Amino acid sequence: MKKQIHKRLPKDFVEDVMRTFCEEKISREQASELLGLSKAQLYRWREKYSAFKKKGEEFKLYNREARPTRSFAPDVEKFFHEELYYITRCEGRFKNKFNFSFLAEQAVKKFARPFSRNSIRRFALRHNYYHQESKKKRKFVSALKPQDRAFYANTIPLITSGFL
Secondary structure, eight states: OOOOHHHHSOHHHHHHHHHHHHTTSSOHHHHHHHHTOOHHHHHHHHHHHHHHHHHTOOOOSOOGGGSOSOOOOHHHHHHHHHHHHHHHHOOSTTTTOOOHHHHHHHHHHHHSSOOOHHHHHHHHHHTTSOOOOOOOOOOOOOOOOHHHHHHHHHHHHHHHHTOO
């Protein structure tokens, strides 16, 4: 079984292929081959692409927000909306300081059922209370100057071989 299209191909490539296919600049066979889709799948993707363009929305390969996998009861949702609204709008030291474990504990006390910290985080993401920051990888920067590097490159083999 092939990987899903959003895991195999970049969004821009799929969008370009679908646009050229809809404009009839490439054939069905060419588009199917480029995207690795069957005839039926290609036409389903064309329908999705056309629907996004009709609405004037940005084309998305994978739209999890449209169909959330889980939801809370209305009273629980109301509680989370109130708490998350307070966190994002309050003044002072707790503004935008999200502690989803603490929210889960408070919800357990109030509703007497378990809540996952991660499900509350996903709820906050879905309702635009919380915006996850991407973790940037830091590059290793050597503090040695080029002449120092040369010195250590020549000295270390001598130390390990027993000459020094």
